[in-house]
Amino acid sequence: MVQGHTSRELRLDTVFHALSDATRRAMLRRLAAGERKIGDLAEPFDMSFNAVSKHVKVLEDAGLILRRIDGRAHVCSLAPQPLKAADDWLRFYESFWSQSFDALDQLFRAQNEAARNSGIKGKRK
Amino acid sequence: MVQGHTSRELRLDTVFHALSDATRRAMLRRLAAGERKIGDLAEPFDMSFNAVSKHVKVLEDAGLILRRIDGRAHVCSLAPQPLKAADDWLRFYESFWSQSFDALDQLFRAQNEAARNSGIKGKRK
DNA sequence: GGATTATTCAACCATCTGGTTGATCTTTCT
DNA sequence: AGAAAGATCAACCAGATGGTTGAATAATCC
Numbered sequence: 001m002v003q004g005h006t007s008r009e010l011r012l013d014t015v016f017h018a019l020s021d022a023t024r025r026a027m028l029r030r031l032a033a034g035e036r037k038i039g040d041l042a043e044p045f046d047m048s049f050n051a052v053s054k055h056v057k058v059l060e061d062a063g064l065i066l067r068r069i070d071g072r073a074h075v076c077s078l079a080p081q082p083l084k085a086a087d088d089w090l091r092f093y094e095s096f097w098s099q100s101f102d103a104l105d106q107l108f109r110a111q112n113e114a115a116r117n118s119g120i121k122g123k124r125k
Numbered sequence: 126m127v128q129g130h131t132s133r134e135l136r137l138d139t140v141f142h143a144l145s146d147a148t149r150r151a152m153l154r155r156l157a158a159g160e161r162k163i164g165d166l167a168e169p170f171d172m173s174f175n176a177v178s179k180h181v182k183v184l185e186d187a188g189l190i191l192r193r194i195d196g197r198a199h200v201c202s203l204a205p206q207p208l209k210a211a212d213d214w215l216r217f218y219e220s221f222w223s224q225s226f227d228a229l230d231q232l233f234r235a236q237n238e239a240a241r242n243s244g245i246k247g248k249r250k
Numbered sequence: 251g252g253a254t255t256a257t258t259c260a261a262c263c264a265t266c267t268g269g270t271t272g273a274t275c276t277t278t279c280t
Numbered sequence: 281a282g283a284a285a286g287a288t289c290a291a292c293c294a295g296a297t298g299g300t301t302g303a304a305t306a307a308t309c310c
Contacts, residue, residue, distance in 0.1 A: 009147045020141035021298085022134045025214070032218065039256065051299055053257070058297095072256045072307040080221035087219070089150070090212045093157065096205035097212075146268085164286060176269055178287070183267095197277040197286045 011063070012089060015082045018062035023047075024055050031065060031078040038074050136188070137214060140207045143187035148172075149180050156190060156203040163199050 018024055027041050042052035056076060059065045063082045068075045143149055152166050167177035181201060184190045188207045193200045 016145035
């Protein structure tokens with residue numbers, strides 16, 4: 001019964017979910033170059049304007065973009081803080097991937113860790 | 126018609142999706158301490174063993190864990206490479222979040238960038 | 251005022267998601 | 281051999297997701 005479900009966890013849920021779609025990631029890349037109105041964001045994609053509008057909403061709900069209304073146009077800009085939150089979570093694992101151990105090394109290492117930590121089912125059969 | 130959909134894109138889709146669930150993130154944290162059999166992974170959570178088994182499959186399909194079969198137990202270990210791929214994607218934005226600019230600074234900056242970069246559809250018709 | 255532009259909202263649809271239960275399979279214990 | 285343990289598979293379900301179309305709203309152009 002761990003299941004903390006802090007608001008920070010919920011936030012990470014929505015941020016990672018927003019990032020799990022290539023269309024939305026491409027939009028963020030585009031916004032890194034500067035503000036874009038939604039129509040401009042839609043232009044490169046082979047889907048309806050409405051579909052793009054929905055993607056923008058997902059990004060907005062995740063806090064990844066800000067929307068400024070300028071006349072009849074909605075202008076979007078990048079809001080990078082949630083990306084930092086996601087990166088903070090990921091960087092916990094930096095030591096694992098930076099050690100360039102291959103699958104076997106990793107297996108060995110993990111086995112050692114398991115033996116030290118749990119001690120339980122060290123050997124079987 | 127951008128829509129590259131390289132296999133690397135597909136990979137990021139599945140990795141970010143796998144990370145978008147707090148239960149799965151907790152499992153990865155647990156595996157960072159060493160190998161665990163699926164039953165051990167299931168123990169902290171208030172859900173059926175089968176539900177946990179499905180989560181493990183999602184992580185496995187995303188390449189985030191390896192599974193080794195040991196007698197009747199399936200032993201999981203962390204496979205950190207896809208986490209690095211996700212981090213690589215995220216770090217592109219490091220300059221944005223590290224500059225601690227607030228929303229207004231960012232707006233200003235993005236506007237300048239937009240003026241310099243696009244120029245294209247500044248006005249049409 | 252009327253047309254056009256930029257966008258949202260609402261309804262619909264197929265598929266995916268995260269959970270459940272029940273049956274099955276293999277391995278280990280006694 | 282039979283029971284228990286560890287896990288998968290299959291079917292089912294409610295709700296979310298990603299797309300569509302059509303209608304409505306608000307701002308700008310003529």
